[in-house]
Amino acid sequence: MADREIEFQRIQHVDVTPAQLQECSQLFSDQYGYWSATAEPAHLRNQPIKLSPEKINSYFAGGDGWLATARVSDELIGYAIAVRINLSAGGVSWVTQFVVHKNYQNQLVGSQILKSIWGDSQDFAWGIASANPFAIRALEKATRRRCSPTHMLKHPTAINAIVSKIPYLDGMERHLDQFRSTVDTKFDQDLSQVESKKEIAAKNNIWTMGNISKGEEWLAITFNNQSQIEWTDKEFEAFTKMASNIVQQAYDRMSEQNPQQNHPWASPEKAKTEVTFLAEAMPLPAGCSIVDFGCGSGRHANALAALGYQITGIDFSPSAIRRAKSEATGNTEFLQGDCRDVKLERKFDAGICLYDVIGSFSDDASNQRILNNLTQQLKPGAPLAFSVMSYDYIENRATNKVGNGNVREKLNSIKASNIMQESGEIFNPDYILLDTRNKVVYRREIFDNEKNFRMEEIVRDRRYTFNDLRKMCKSAGLTVLAIGYIRAGAFQMINDSVEEATKEILVLAKKELV
Template sequence: MDIENVQYEQLPADFAINDTGSLLEECSHLYSNHYGRWSKDAPHHGTGNRIKLSAEMLRTRWLENENANLYTARLEGKLIGYAIAIRLRYNDKTYRVKDEKNGIFSWVTQLVVHEDYRNRGIAKQLLFSIWGLSNDFAWGLLTANPYAIRALEKATRRRCNPERIRRNKQKLLNIACRDLGGCYGIKKSTRIDVSKAGSKIDTKFFVDHSQVPEMIQKAVPNGMPWVLGDLEEGWEWFAFTFQDQEQLKLTGDEIEGMIRASDQVAQKAYSRMLLDKGHKWAGHTDKEVEFIIEKCALTPGKTVLDMGCGLGRHALKLAERGLQITGIDYILEFIERAKQEAKNRKLETVRFIDGDGRELESDECYDAVVCLYDVIGSFIDEEENRKILGNIARHLKPDGVAIITVMNHELTIRLAQDRFPGHIFSFDSEPNRVLDLEPAGIMEETGNIFDPKHYLVDKNTHIVYRNEQFTGGRKLPEQLVVMDKRYTEQEITELCEATGLVVQWAKYVGAGRWDDSLEPTEKAAKEIMVFCKKRRDG
């Protein structure tokens, strides 16, 4: 089986707790058969026996926490790894972190990988899925597994440093006692030994340590010392890295991991956009709907598929005009809110589907398909964008038409040339430039993702990198490096033609100016619009 095909997914704890399927049983089975064995000093368990964890204990001790999330790794549908992470703000007045923005601790309370897949990057990718390029104050875990320590260092791009851990020991202990007591049973009297010689905690978890020395040899890079010290039975390493430590350069493997995780990061970022917060482009809905109806020659009763519908702002307006509308989006929260809005408006000719446009399988065909505001280009792997376009073609009636918009690369590169020429780069030769991106709340606040101060644009691939910061809503602040693909008119035309569509015309447009044909580098020309028909043999 190809390890490159591992699928990673993030699930909120309440989803896992309320799951009517077998998710918790799967996690319990993986833990009970692959976490480890009891040591000779383990009371009442039997030396060498597997350490077991029931689904009920997993639920009550680890997942019944409002700050918890479950992250899974699957290969061909089989669960081969999972992690549970708790992310919370530190508010103790005595030990308060001065910078409130960075006063967030991210603590992985469980990390389990199938024995057949250890030391193959699964743990690192799980942790990278959790932490990415976040700007938290600290990241960490308690473990007797050297591979987990190495995964922590790779995912956060920082080395564990006992002196830095010692300086924050009391904060970490307070959090463990107050917020993680159910997981570890840690009390204020729990012994923690942090010094130049190492960093460890007496959790009285008697997992077998007989293979630890050999694992350290395999986990530590050549020439690097093991700084966390020796480990007695019943103890675990108290391992943390901190935001203000010097960052390590991204390795080739980490760069590949970032790219593999880009789809998940994009979904996470879009789910945190406050689309009803007053973005300027959201005020043009009525005018855009009129344009769609006119160009697609839509009359009451005709059918429209809105691919990547978001909160359904176009779909709902089209339904009000008597059209039969289907909206699909892969962000469940958006779909639920769109359904509620349709119910509030008493609209019976619109339905919303929680699904991915890349995987849409339906026998239904439509008079028109709209795919607007950069759904195409949300994926940096062009094959993923091809899948969406192919599904648009397949779900059009023989005489159906499609309107598609993508982001304009020519304007993107011109804005950078004029204002921040240093922001034009090659990711292949300078991948670590993304670590220096200034964070900004553009997606959440304004939606203006054409400000060159806050992006890097790859001159070869036309991929744009942004460090997006999210602070709104009930979720904790978060930073994500979001990547998207931008196009020239020729590129998007060729892509459409290669996926079963025939482009009738293409032009440069801007929000509220769909009737105009703008110049490629005109400041308002942020989108390229293509109008397509279905290829007769497609």
């Protein structure tokens, strides 16, 4: 069932709603397991283990933790709660709650949930206490490191410090030797399924954590200084796809800080110059209706509205739409939606899709869906303008390249940065790995405005050539009128040669009549 579309979300504790806590409580109570046949008090014996929303909330341990969720068609299928522990050696991400629906266990979903919390961040350690072997394997996959009692023995001081910060572990009896790592949490759950799950978990890798007895859980910790295990191609694709969900949410939080203030290319002044050119070049009939796909906070929409056009802006980001509405000057409406499949009630006289909305997905099918859907919202013969990032520009400058489509081996050599957060200058070759076969750029992006959790994620996007764009337009039912390289704030300098500042490509087209 894990091949169904799964949406991952990462929510700061202060933003977790009572409804979300209730959902977590219900999933836990339905899926976690049962009390043992000897549990005390006696009325609990063989009954489902249940936790109230208030008890779920207590697992944030009074800190600035995060809730990570996984959903299929809006139904919660898994969640994890993690808190941050700061040691002199570095930060530790500790998972205090972790539940995955039984239909999605041992299928990477749990690993993706955990990794959605810390991404590729270089913590000192990561850990969990659990009686479920699948949870231990999920931690290993999410951190790319094995849970090894032998390695844990090298960090006794750190482990003591970590455990002392977790209320349900502090003071509990622990056992750690080279064959076993357990903690007696006095949580007397039914362990009858543990051995069968352990056999499944040990199918591909030796189980090194030993056995647990009544009331015990495995104390599993991985450390940054351990050797990393290799992901398979399937695992790499699954984790990278999940990261796209989380990065979009991080960008959404960035929009609340108004990136126009620190991204020079996103200034309203440049937007005015750009739409003035588009109004003449497309051309746009006076007072016509225009749909703006990927409108962001509305800088182009508002600039067009000031020229007398009627604008409808669409963006996936709720924060961007809120900002767009707050800054609207009239002749505009803004709607939150996915540009790949949003359906509008009327057809428009013209359409725009500017600054790399097309290309924000690494797969061609998703980007084609954006262009196809935009075209479908237009009247026959309507003009359309869209811009993308240039492949030729980055191919001429990239110093880190891979030509066989296998990027996993080289990604670790790419330096991480917070370029998108600080400046939006995502063309710096020092921070890019270029997949020349698929024309996809990979970056390691840091989001360090995430309070106690400094998140690092793999970000990827598609870059284009003129021929790529002509094929896309033909598939969408568009006739290309003009295509050329441009620079921010200077669309009027459209040309067919790659120069230092011509990082983007602009396409002017019209919808075919038939």
